[in-house]
Amino acid sequence: MTENKHKLLEVKGLTMDFGGLRAVDSVSLAVHEGEIAALIGPNGAGKTTFFNCVTGIYTPTSGDILLHPKGLETRRLNGLKPNKVTEMGLARTFQNIRLFSSMTVLENVMIGRHCRTRSGIFRSIIRNRGVREEEQEIVETSYRLLEKVGLEKFVNEFARNLPYGAQRRLEIARALATDPFLLLLDEPAAGMNPYETSELDQLICRISEEEQIAILLIEHDMKLVMKISNPIYVMEYGKKIAQGSPLDIRDNPKVIEAYLGEEVDA
Amino acid sequence: MLQDFKQSLVVSLWFVFLTFPLLVVRVNTIENVVVWRWSNILWVAIGSFVLSYFWRFLLLRRNRRQKQAEEGIASYGPLQAALDNILLRNRAMAVLLVLALIFPLIFDTYQTNIMVTALIFVVLGLGLNIGVGLAGLLDLGYVAFFGVGAYSYAILNYYFDLGFWIVLPIGGILGCLFGIVLGFPILRLRGDYLAIVTLGFGMIFKVMMENWETLSLGPSGIANIDRPGFFGVQMSLAQSTTYIYYIMIALVVLTIIVTNRLKNSRVGRAWIALREDEIACVAMGIDMARTKLSAYALGAFWAGIVGVIFAAKTTFINPASFTFMESAIILSIVVLGGMGSILGVILGAFILVLLPEYLRAFSEYRMLVFGAAMVLMMIFRPQGLISNLRQIYQYKGTKDKTAHD
Numbered sequence: 001m002t003e004n005k006h007k008l009l010e011v012k013g014l015t016m017d018f019g020g021l022r023a024v025d026s027v028s029l030a031v032h033e034g035e036i037a038a039l040i041g042p043n044g045a046g047k048t049t050f051f052n053c054v055t056g057i058y059t060p061t062s063g064d065i066l067l068h069p070k071g072l073e074t075r076r077l078n079g080l081k082p083n084k085v086t087e088m089g090l091a092r093t094f095q096n097i098r099l100f101s102s103m104t105v106l107e108n109v110m111i112g113r114h115c116r117t118r119s120g121i122f123r124s125i126i127r128n129r130g131v132r133e134e135e136q137e138i139v140e141t142s143y144r145l146l147e148k149v150g151l152e153k154f155v156n157e158f159a160r161n162l163p164y165g166a167q168r169r170l171e172i173a174r175a176l177a178t179d180p181f182l183l184l185l186d187e188p189a190a191g192m193n194p195y196e197t198s199e200l201d202q203l204i205c206r207i208s209e210e211e212q213i214a215i216l217l218i219e220h221d222m223k224l225v226m227k228i229s230n231p232i233y234v235m236e237y238g239k240k241i242a243q244g245s246p247l248d249i250r251d252n253p254k255v256i257e258a259y260l261g262e263e264v265d266a
Numbered sequence: 267m268l269q270d271f272k273q274s275l276v277v278s279l280w281f282v283f284l285t286f287p288l289l290v291v292r293v294n295t296i297e298n299v300v301v302w303r304w305s306n307i308l309w310v311a312i313g314s315f316v317l318s319y320f321w322r323f324l325l326l327r328r329n330r331r332q333k334q335a336e337e338g339i340a341s342y343g344p345l346q347a348a349l350d351n352i353l354l355r356n357r358a359m360a361v362l363l364v365l366a367l368i369f370p371l372i373f374d375t376y377q378t379n380i381m382v383t384a385l386i387f388v389v390l391g392l393g394l395n396i397g398v399g400l401a402g403l404l405d406l407g408y409v410a411f412f413g414v415g416a417y418s419y420a421i422l423n424y425y426f427d428l429g430f431w432i433v434l435p436i437g438g439i440l441g442c443l444f445g446i447v448l449g450f451p452i453l454r455l456r457g458d459y460l461a462i463v464t465l466g467f468g469m470i471f472k473v474m475m476e477n478w479e480t481l482s483l484g485p486s487g488i489a490n491i492d493r494p495g496f497f498g499v500q501m502s503l504a505q506s507t508t509y510i511y512y513i514m515i516a517l518v519v520l521t522i523i524v525t526n527r528l529k530n531s532r533v534g535r536a537w538i539a540l541r542e543d544e545i546a547c548v549a550m551g552i553d554m555a556r557t558k559l560s561a562y563a564l565g566a567f568w569a570g571i572v573g574v575i576f577a578a579k580t581t582f583i584n585p586a587s588f589t590f591m592e593s594a595i596i597l598s599i600v601v602l603g604g605m606g607s608i609l610g611v612i613l614g615a616f617i618l619v620l621l622p623e624y625l626r627a628f629s630e631y632r633m634l635v636f637g638a639a640m641v642l643m644m645i646f647r648p649q650g651l652i653s654n655l656r657q658i659y660q661y662k663g664t665k666d667k668t669a670h671d
Contacts (some may be wrong), residue, residue, distance in 0.1 A: 055549060086551035094549075100542035103535075106659060111539045115551025117532055121560055124531035125524050135532070136660075143661040156656075178551050 005032040014063035023049040025238040036215045038229035045235040047218045055092050056082040087115045091180035093171040095187045101160035109142035112177025149173045165196040185217040270322045278315035370508040385514040388615040391599035392521045393568030399606035401561035402541025404461045407468025411441045411566040413588035415573020420488040430494035434574050441570020442563045449562040475585040487584025494578050530657045604650025
């Protein structure tokens, strides 16, 4: 089914050791154009470590992380700094919200535009026409993104004063501001109530359709995962134990075992 | 209310008890009598009661304000509100500038000299503000960059007879280079560790200047440094002080413009983001190394430039001018004034430099007052005298656009 689609992210045999602990053990996965892929698994399975390896926060012990941007040559991401990874078009959000809390909502999104704009120190001091236009472009783009995620009424509010669900959406808007073609969401629905979650899944689908951005998400909310994502990858104890469509995953005995524990025949 | 009253009463009784042996009983060893000074009890009781009650009142007020702030009610003081009014602000700035320009015409050389010192600390504060206030890089050795500037002028003037105006940019660039050199090893450090390394750097600079006699003439310092020249015109001491004063005014204005523009630019936003959350910052595509180094280098640049002016003003420098105490004062200026706030830093510099100067009458209690003021400040206004003014962005939403179409 995915054979004819362009492969954007390809991870081959990714392994990450912390001392003697193997947090991620030769995991392979791929995200194709237009997909909303999900990475699920019990707590401590190594999902966030996997994310951190892909986005450059950790340097993986072994394995390959390959990015195939459309129309550009393939790049290997291993050991690249996080800002370089973001520059290549791979943006992320965090499991524990990491907003710039004493900046305003708009400024938070404006930070996302940093790697797509160029004014340096000297040009900022002179503040010539080019810089002013670029600055205005940053503001307009950021405001449009806030409208897209429905936060325009909070535009001049401090990020720390936002309700929890809005903070999650602001993180997504900030990630979108970096012009990614692949968005990594680390538990975007954590701590949300059912209403907020349903709003969120609409937002994710909209981003995927309107912006042509592929999405890879980590999530514990099975309802959300089963509803919007395909394919699903399942991890346990650092290893990938299953992959496939929501239907396959639901009936996969290994997955059921990982989540519910082994049945004991008595 | 009654609770506070009771507690203050307890406090005052406790103070009476504690000070009883010191303030009431006096043994006269010559006449072998004990003098009981009962009236002192009354004064101690009243004094401690009033102070304690006032203290409670202030704490209560602060807590109420904090609560309001949490609930989102902006607790703007009248000063902050006035500052947000752009027209008022521009007028106030114009008046201040005129006052600054005619200052040496009104006051004598002594006052002008003090003012030059204050202005030097304004620039130092604004420079450190880039690192500490905006980028959140705590620097306890900032005075070393100031020293680099001062010594670069002193040494170049002493050995090569170079003039003030040639060395002024050189001093800035040297400061900048030292900032980058120090910046590299501390890229990975944060918080306490960063503070210790920068503290060490400040110490190293001072010790080096004390011991590298062949270069810096050691603890005796370098004397007879040339004052700034003005197309070869000979100037008296008073004229030369006025001249330096105007140079400082120009430098302060330049610093304010540059730091203000940087603060509200792409670079400045990156600094603030770095202060807020380093990991999120790099994940959003900001080059951490470059951002940190630029903050350090720019801060050091101002210190270097103003160091050159300092050397030219005093015409004599030695390592004792660049101790940890100076670093601490510059840091206090930034913290007292308000981290990241340009106006706050300027105000802080004037308070911390001019107050001790005019409090010379109480010179023995100067540091005591200074310390007490800092403690009170941290309890009641931890954000500084003037908090950061927010930049206002103009944007037209897409909704307006479609409405016009």
